[in-house]
Amino acid sequence: MQKQAIFQAKLLPYALVAPQLAVVLIFFYWPAAQAVIQSFLLQDAFGLSTSFVWFENYLDLFRDPAYFEAIVRTFFFSFAIAVSSLSFALLLAVMADKPLRGSMLYRTLLIWPYAVAPPVVGVLWIFMLHPSLGVLSRYLRAMGVDWNPLLDGNQAASLIILAAAWKQISYNFLFFLAGLQAIPKSVFEAAAIDGARPMRRFWTVTFPLLSPTIFFLLVVNIVYAFFDTFGIIDTMTRGGPGTSTVTLVYKVYSDGLLGGNLGSSAAQSVILMVMVIVLTGIQFRFVERKVTY
Amino acid sequence: MALRHFGAAAAVAATVGLGASPAWAATEIQWWHAMTGANNDVIVKLATDFNAAQTDYKVIPTYKGNYADTMNAGIAAFRAGNAPHIMQVFEVGTATMMAATGAVKPVYKLMAETGEKFDAKAYLPAITGYYSTSKGEMLSFPFNSSSTVMWVNLDELKKANVEIPKTWPEVFEAGKKLKAAGHATCGFSGSWVTWVNLEQLSAWHNVPLASKANGLDGFDTVLEFNGPLQVKHLEKLVELQKDKTYDYAGRTNTGEGRFTSGECPIYLTSSAFFGNVKAQAKFAFTAVPMPYYPDVKGAPQNSIIGGASLWVMGGKAADEYKGVAKFLTFLSDTERQVYIHKASGYLPITKAAYAKAKEEGFYKDQPYLETPLLELTNKEPTENSRGLRLGNMVQLRDVWSEEIEQALAGKKTAKQALDAAVERGNTMLRQFEKTAVK
Numbered sequence A: 001m002q003k004q005a006i007f008q009a010k011l012l013p014y015a016l017v018a019p020q021l022a023v024v025l026i027f028f029y030w031p032a033a034q035a036v037i038q039s040f041l042l043q044d045a046f047g048l049s050t051s052f053v054w055f056e057n058y059l060d061l062f063r064d065p066a067y068f069e070a071i072v073r074t075f076f077f078s079f080a081i082a083v084s085s086l087s088f089a090l091l092l093a094v095m096a097d098k099p100l101r102g103s104m105l106y107r108t109l110l111i112w113p114y115a116v117a118p119p120v121v122g123v124l125w126i127f128m129l130h131p132s133l134g135v136l137s138r139y140l141r142a143m144g145v146d147w148n149p150l151l152d153g154n155q156a157a158s159l160i161i162l163a164a165a166w167k168q169i170s171y172n173f174l175f176f177l178a179g180l181q182a183i184p185k186s187v188f189e190a191a192a193i194d195g196a197r198p199m200r201r202f203w204t205v206t207f208p209l210l211s212p213t214i215f216f217l218l219v220v221n222i223v224y225a226f227f228d229t230f231g232i233i234d235t236m237t238r239g240g241p242g243t244s245t246v247t248l249v250y251k252v253y254s255d256g257l258l259g260g261n262l263g264s265s266a267a268q269s270v271i272l273m274v275m276v277i278v279l280t281g282i283q284f285r286f287v288e289r290k291v292t293y
Numbered sequence B: 001m002a003l004r005h006f007g008a009a010a011a012v013a014a015t016v017g018l019g020a021s022p023a024w025a026a027t028e029i030q031w032w033h034a035m036t037g038a039n040n041d042v043i044v045k046l047a048t049d050f051n052a053a054q055t056d057y058k059v060i061p062t063y064k065g066n067y068a069d070t071m072n073a074g075i076a077a078f079r080a081g082n083a084p085h086i087m088q089v090f091e092v093g094t095a096t097m098m099a100a101t102g103a104v105k106p107v108y109k110l111m112a113e114t115g116e117k118f119d120a121k122a123y124l125p126a127i128t129g130y131y132s133t134s135k136g137e138m139l140s141f142p143f144n145s146s147s148t149v150m151w152v153n154l155d156e157l158k159k160a161n162v163e164i165p166k167t168w169p170e171v172f173e174a175g176k177k178l179k180a181a182g183h184a185t186c187g188f189s190g191s192w193v194t195w196v197n198l199e200q201l202s203a204w205h206n207v208p209l210a211s212k213a214n215g216l217d218g219f220d221t222v223l224e225f226n227g228p229l230q231v232k233h234l235e236k237l238v239e240l241q242k243d244k245t246y247d248y249a250g251r252t253n254t255g256e257g258r259f260t261s262g263e264c265p266i267y268l269t270s271s272a273f274f275g276n277v278k279a280q281a282k283f284a285f286t287a288v289p290m291p292y293y294p295d296v297k298g299a300p301q302n303s304i305i306g307g308a309s310l311w312v313m314g315g316k317a318a319d320e321y322k323g324v325a326k327f328l329t330f331l332s333d334t335e336r337q338v339y340i341h342k343a344s345g346y347l348p349i350t351k352a353a354y355a356k357a358k359e360e361g362f363y364k365d366q367p368y369l370e371t372p373l374l375e376l377t378n379k380e381p382t383e384n385s386r387g388l389r390l391g392n393m394v395q396l397r398d399v400w401s402e403e404i405e406q407a408l409a410g411k412k413t414a415k416q417a418l419d420a421a422v423e424r425g426n427t428m429l430r431q432f433e434k435t436a437v438k
Helices: A012-038 A056-063 A065-096 A103-115 A118-129 A135-142 A153-182 A185-193 A198-227 A230-236 A248-258 A262-285 B002-020 B037-053 B067-079 B091-099 B107-114 B125-131 B154-159 B168-180 B193-204 B228-242 B254-260 B271-280 B318-332 B334-344 B351-359 B371-376 B393-408 B414-435
Strands: A041-043 A050-052 B027-033 B057-063 B086-090 B141-153 B188-190 B266-270 B285-288 B305-313
Touching: A012 A041, A012 A262, A041 A262, A041 B414, A056 A262, A065 A103, A065 A153, A065 A198, A065 A248, A103 A153, A118 A135, A118 A153, A118 A230, A153 A198, A153 A230, A185 A198, A198 A248, A198 A262, A230 A248, A248 A262, A248 B067, A248 B393, B027 B037, B027 B067, B027 B318, B037 B057, B037 B318, B037 B334, B057 B318, B067 B086, B067 B091, B067 B305, B086 B091, B091 B125, B091 B305, B091 B393, B091 B414, B107 B318, B125 B141, B125 B305, B141 B154, B141 B193, B141 B271, B141 B318, B141 B371, B154 B168, B168 B188, B168 B228, B168 B266, B188 B193, B188 B254, B193 B228, B193 B393, B228 B393, B228 B414, B254 B266, B254 B271, B266 B271, B271 B285, B285 B371, B305 B318, B318 B334, B334 B351, B393 B414
Parallel strands: B027 B057, B027 B086, B188 B266
Antiparallel strands: A041 A050, B086 B305, B141 B266, B141 B285, B141 B305
């Protein structure tokens, strides 16, 4: 069997990839290069005075203990968000995959929250759990729980993780459900005939066959937790109380956009970019080995 | 052929379209602002009235989002070379705007160059001081100003048999009594934690927040708010937070609903909260001056303002500046200032307008609307109470809030928290100083 298709045309393939390349160049490489350049500059908000400062912006960051705290916090948040939203979505998908009456309705309802924008998610959770505006927090207080995420850093952090994970569940659910439905039913039936109980069938049949989906979602979720959660943080806690919910990407936003400190903000973006490249590299190098395609 | 016809038709249409408007030859003046609701109506009315009053200029107001959004939009537009003529910037953006020499046109220069009649003494010094150099040159034009006041739920105070407190020790006492009388989750509270408990507190007691007249005399200013008064005040709040006699309500004004819902009977926040209180409170209320510590000599001094001012952007044509200057003169008119004051609840900016509102008996039924004015004009402003001009103020406030939150959560002592706030803030000020245009 011939494995490789051979095309004779010399220019056609280039012409075909050119639009895609142009998009990547304009929307990724160009801004990325801008960020690298900006990270070596010290500039006022209006761009009136610019000086080249070599690596000073980076050095300032590495001298700042708060920056290291933000790095550790970001990794913790990402891990917590990815694990909780992935496991919960998998559970829901396995249940919704069962032959149930009205399963289409369940599936549709489970997918819906994905259409909600992150700041809206923030506002939604504020209405439930804000210490003075929240509906649920009144019940919590009535039950004797000292619920005050405005002052308790751990509560605020859990709130952010909860909201961010909740937002991502639908997306994960969608992929898990598709993955589950792609597994041939005959494999389950064979396992059932062999006497495997549901839990054993899940861990020995379903889980390995889902591993490409899980791997893909792991990468996507970590990138999501790194970059897309700042809208939630901004609406819910603005990084507080103290600095207990300041993540790397929130710091990029607040230093650059609110503080007008573009040099430091650019340096942080570059570090963040490198971090995600390395992280994704590690995932593909090591985690992917466990994946069965 | 078809194209030429189209061109001709478009030209005709354009002429007709412009001809239909009486100001077709008018010079357009872009005004970017951050006002919503009733205040947006005020802005639109001001622009419409000005446009109707003459035919040479046309002011076009555009809403650009909240204060920070508007400022960022203006900065981005400036970098792209098409800044608006007039930009509304909140008071904490003052240092950033002022540092941008060349990007902005100082108002006193604008008025002098265009030959508009302009007397800096006609404006209330407590308001213009914030936006002027140490020599008294007005850099931006005050538009909407407010100050911190103490909102009081009269019904609940009566029920708990508590007099309206005047000093901080009285507030603490009142908080305890109110808590005992059923306000278990909040005796007293406030919004904008740094504005109320650091910035206003310092000015009201005539102690410095930062060196160099709180930054008004130069960007090489150093923060100084870790002094005994501020530490003592924060210590007290930390102590009362433990049993919720005081209950922290967040960095911004999201906690204001706790006053209107009746949860917190005493609440310190902006006088601009008036509109919401009037619309939502189902109880008798009033606003009284901020409390003070009676053992501090000379207290209370005067309060400082919040709100926003109008900045004129640089690099525009001479006839456009002429129009901007005419518009600012138009806004300074006494009748107009009285109208803005009544319609928006913000303060009048000229002495004449204040006198007129008083004369009309505007404060008789609503004495609380005069409270911020009485605070601002309580005494002649000093170096410590004229205003603040600190670079990166938005971020500074976040850093200060972070430290105050640590103290209130019991992770740091009040002194440690304020020391850290000063140290971290100073680092940011040095950063700002480096980038400021010399």
